Amino acid sequence: MPGRAFITTPIYYVNDVPHIGHAYTTVNADALARWHRMIGDDVYFLTGTDEHGLKIARAAEAKGVSPQAHVDEVAARYHQVWDLLDIEPDRFIRTTDVDHIAAVQSFLQKAYDNGHIYKASYAGWYCVACEAYYDEDELLANPDGGPGLDPIHERPVEWFEEENWFFRLSAFEQPLLDWYDAHPDAVAPTGKRNEALGLIRGGLRDISITRTSIDWGVPVPWDEGHVFYVWYDALINYATAVGYGSDPERFEKWWPHVRHLIGKDILRFHCVYWPAMLLAAGEEPPANINVHGYLLVGGEKMSKTKLNQIFPADLVEEFGVDGYRYHFLRDTAFGPDGDFSYEAMVARYNSDLANNLGNLLSRVATVVAKKCDGIGPAPRPDSPLAAVAAEVVADVTAAWAAVQPSAALEATWRLIRDANAMLEATEPWKAEPGPEVDGVLGDAIEVLRLVAVLASPALTRSPSQIWARIGLDGSPTDRPLAEVSGWGGYPGGLPVTKGDPLFPRLTAR
Helix, strand or coil: CCCCEEEEEEEEEECCCCCCHHHHHHHHHHHHHHHHHHHEEEEEEEEECCCCCCCHHHHHHHCCCCCCCCHHHHHHHHHHHHCCCCCCEEEECCCCCCHHHHHHHHHHHHHHHHHCEEEEEEEEEEEECEEEEECHHHCCCCCCCCCEEEEEECCEEEEEEEEEEECCCHHHHHHHHHHHCCCCEEEECCHHHHHHHHHHHHHCEECEEECCCCCCCCCCCCCCCEEEEEEHHHCCCCHCCCCCCCHHHHHHHHHCCCCEEEHHHHHHHHHHHHHHHHHHHHCCCCCEEEEEEEEEEEEEECCCCCCCCCHHHHHHHHHHHHHHHHHHHCCCCHHHCEEEHHHHHHHHHHHHHHHHHHHHHHHHHHHHHHHHEEECCCCCCCCCHHHHHHHHHHHHHHHHCCCCCCHEEECCHHHHHHHHHHHHHHHHHHHCCCCHHHHHHHHCCCCCCCCHCCCCCCCCCCCHHHHCCCCCCCCCCCHHHHHHHHCCCCCEEEEECCCCCCCCCCCCC
């Protein structure tokens, strides 16, 4: 039976253009969505931009433009980068979208009607960069004196005092603990689940969810002059996109069957506040939240202040789209922190793409031209690679189910390495044409066919080229995985062409 896969990224705050950290989450989500489409699931893939708040209003003012003009410009840059990386969401949502504004008002009105929102005065330390309040003991020491630094961006916080509407988060300590107990696999990896539980068990304080000091936000429907504070507008995007408040049947289809992919810096909002907000509105918390670490550069988190941001276009120009996507899906396991280096990217590209996959395709095409008159033989039913292929398909399937693209690609490349080892052991280029050579070459072509299928969620361009070069029509994703993942799918008797190198070797700058 086909399943459902509602896959989301965070919606990115439009204070900056997208760098490789933003792209890391989004490429992973896109690849996961492509995998689920391959196995026949009904898929809805969502990403977008978070466009309200004080930081945006100040940035627009500094540029001398309206907040709307500012967010329109930055949102367009996200579209450009996602197009560059072959990221294909079913919807790119913006918190300035009309249906989202209506959904936020409907959702929080429900929580208000249920008695979970009340009015009070608030004073506290606020980080404009995070759009978040912090307790004194959460702040870092400021070496220059004055207010402490926020723990994420390490910028001085500001003191804010105003009358706000508050969400009664403290009332949800036990309901959240009960939900976590009933859904032990909802948050992964386990360490991040434990971190969320630690936040809840440490005690939850009610949180301010509106502001009166700015007007760039979603208006509070029951109190003119208040707008919703950015996080409690932004989180609701996941519900907006599947029809909350506008299409109950559609919302029932997709919710709570969602898989959020997020970075660890927003764990509190997604693993504590968001489930509590849903419970307050009478809805189920999200089914799955997968948390990954930081993508570091030189051991540090990317930021404008540290001048260590790297932009996708700079890497795509050298490595191509497939080289870019492969590196970030293969080299950094989803979960722990990863450390990017240009040298490691060159090494991974040359090792896996140029030497292993590209060389296998080139070598097979060359030998087929010489020994088989350019016509690809069929694989052997009893090939020693058949059992390996079956194990690889099982391992790849398990890895994608666990949201581990790196493990899925490692399993796929095991098949490539075994095929190259078989060619090295048998040396068909030295043998006389005949059944033995045909069998070895047919096996290698079948491996190329299977790899084209299994690598398609990660590599959006080269699998179709491989498919065409071994003489197959269409593309590797035209049919469900179950129909194309068994050994022996290559029929033989088709023309095999060499073409230019699929992945030309690179030399580090």
